[in-house]
Amino acid sequence: MASELFQMISVLLIVFSFPALSHGWGTDGHYIVCQIAQERLNDAAADTVNELLPDYAKNNLSSLCSWADRVKFIYTWSSELHYIDVPDDSCSYNYSRDCKDSNGVQGRCASGAITNYTTQLLSYRNSSDNRQYNLTQALLFLAHIMGDIHQPLHVGHTSDKGGNTIDVHWYTTNTVLHHVWDSSIIDTTEADFYSSDVTGYVDDLNQNITGKWSNQTSKWQGCSRNAIACPDIYASESISAACEWAYKDVTNGSELGDKYFNSRLPVVDLRLAQAGVRLAEILNRIFG
Numbered sequence: 001m002a003s004e005l006f007q008m009i010s011v012l013l014i015v016f017s018f019p020a021l022s023h024g025w026g027t028d029g030h031y032i033v034c035q036i037a038q039e040r041l042n043d044a045a046a047d048t049v050n051e052l053l054p055d056y057a058k059n060n061l062s063s064l065c066s067w068a069d070r071v072k073f074i075y076t077w078s079s080e081l082h083y084i085d086v087p088d089d090s091c092s093y094n095y096s097r098d099c100k101d102s103n104g105v106q107g108r109c110a111s112g113a114i115t116n117y118t119t120q121l122l123s124y125r126n127s128s129d130n131r132q133y134n135l136t137q138a139l140l141f142l143a144h145i146m147g148d149i150h151q152p153l154h155v156g157h158t159s160d161k162g163g164n165t166i167d168v169h170w171y172t173t174n175t176v177l178h179h180v181w182d183s184s185i186i187d188t189t190e191a192d193f194y195s196s197d198v199t200g201y202v203d204d205l206n207q208n209i210t211g212k213w214s215n216q217t218s219k220w221q222g223c224s225r226n227a228i229a230c231p232d233i234y235a236s237e238s239i240s241a242a243c244e245w246a247y248k249d250v251t252n253g254s255e256l257g258d259k260y261f262n263s264r265l266p267v268v269d270l271r272l273a274q275a276g277v278r279l280a281e282i283l284n285r286i287f288g
């Protein structure tokens with residue numbers, strides 16, 4: 001009885017602490033990343049992704065790109081796979097130092113998870129393999145965490161939990177810095193420029209991917225030693241952008257408005273585009 005009550009209270013505490021301690025681009029950020037990726041899949045990858053998607057989401061990977069956030073409470077082991085904590089005095093990422101969970105288990109971070117789920121998905125090709133893992137879940141974790149690792153504050157400093165304990169005012173709203181990067185910048189962009197419709201934002205990002213960024217995409221997709229995914233590169237870029245843009249000139253209680261929004265939006269645009277392009281390329285390499 002007592003332990004049941006305790007369990008109930010814990011669940012309530014977890015549920016109510018959720019908004020302040022969100023992990024990952026908000027729903028729209030993940031949707032955008034997967035929408036960009038989906039349109040860049042080659043035929044083989046598109047077919048396999050469709051086979052793995054449940055019936056209600058065929059041809060629609062983006063509709064399930066926030067699945068991994070929704071299952072964090074059931075699969076509590078997965079919650080630490082959405083981010084990476086870097087020491088407060090560092091603006092660079094080091095796998096052996098930083099990619100571990102709160103118990104110090106190596107590899108349990110967003111970067112390790114990308115390698116994990118990439119490897120699992122490779123066994124799809126392997127008909128002799130009597131599948132050890134649920135590859136639908138592997139796909140949904142990979143698609144989601146590829147988004148997260150590109151959100152600069154998902155590779156943030158340890159003591160402020162990637163900006164989750166830094167209170168800010170976003171225009172007239174009270175929030176935390178982490179949430180500004182997960183959602184507020186994206187939401188404000190959609191409200192200001194796209195009549196609050198995410199589709200127009202995706203179209204403009206795609207236009208820049210095939211336009212002004214077209215001479216960079218092969219570099220984004222590049223990986224050392226023909227590796228399928230290079231999550232340590234994505235993580236390094238994020239902590240670097242976190243220091244240079246997200247944390248810069250922000251203190252506890254800062255008021256963030258037009259100046260911050262206008263100067264940081266290009267960084268958000270770029271990270272969303274890179275995440276989408278890279279996710280597509282990874283799936284193309286795995287299934288192509």
Ligand SMILES: *[C@@H]1O[C@H](CO)[C@@H](O)[C@H](O)[C@H]1NC(C)=O
Pocket residue numbers: 059060062063
């Ligand atoms: C994909 O799913 C989203 C959200 O569930 C829905 O709004 C959209 O219409 C779907 N798109 C297609 C092409 O089915």
Ligand SMILES: *[C@@H]1O[C@H](CO)[C@@H](O)[C@H](O)[C@H]1NC(C)=O
Pocket residue numbers: 094095096097
């Ligand atoms: C990364 O961290 C490990 C463990 O703390 C350390 O031994 C190594 O020198 C670091 N590498 C770099 C390039 O700083």
Ligand SMILES: *[C@@H]1O[C@H](CO)[C@@H](O)[C@H](O)[C@H]1NC(C)=O
Pocket residue numbers: 077081107108109112113114116117133137
């Ligand atoms: C790898 O995937 C399995 C299955 O989802 C999971 O149990 C394990 O915790 C994952 N490990 C990492 C480091 O992602």
Ligand SMILES: *[C@@H]1O[C@H](CO)[C@@H](O)[C@H](O)[C@H]1NC(C)=O
Pocket residue numbers: 122123126128129130
């Ligand atoms: C394919 O299956 C074999 C036998 O189960 C296994 O040894 C091998 O590691 C699998 N390959 C991949 C890529 O999973």
Ligand SMILES: *[C@@H]1O[C@H](CO)[C@@H](O)[C@H](O)[C@H]1NC(C)=O
Pocket residue numbers: 054134135136137
């Ligand atoms: C794999 O996971 C999905 C999503 O959680 C679930 O709907 C499906 O039933 C699972 N498949 C198997 C074979 O367990």
Ligand SMILES: *[C@@H]1O[C@H](CO)[C@@H](O)[C@H](O)[C@H]1NC(C)=O
Pocket residue numbers: 160165166167252253
């Ligand atoms: C910011 O201020 C709030 C409220 O005073 C406090 O709870 C929080 O720990 C502070 N955060 C940091 C990073 O100092």
Ligand SMILES: *[C@@H]1O[C@H](CO)[C@@H](O)[C@H](O)[C@H]1NC(C)=O
Pocket residue numbers: 201204205208212269270
């Ligand atoms: C696309 O690029 C143009 C030209 O640099 C820029 O003005 C616009 O904000 C960019 N839009 C997106 C969504 O990246």
Ligand SMILES: *[C@@H]1O[C@H](CO)[C@@H](O)[C@H](O)[C@H]1NC(C)=O
Pocket residue numbers: 212215216
């Ligand atoms: C891509 O082209 C632009 C001009 O359109 C140039 O400023 C930029 O340096 C080029 N980037 C690369 C990686 O070649």
Ligand SMILES: [Zn+2]
Pocket residue numbers: 023024025068069082144148
């Ligand atoms: Zn997440």
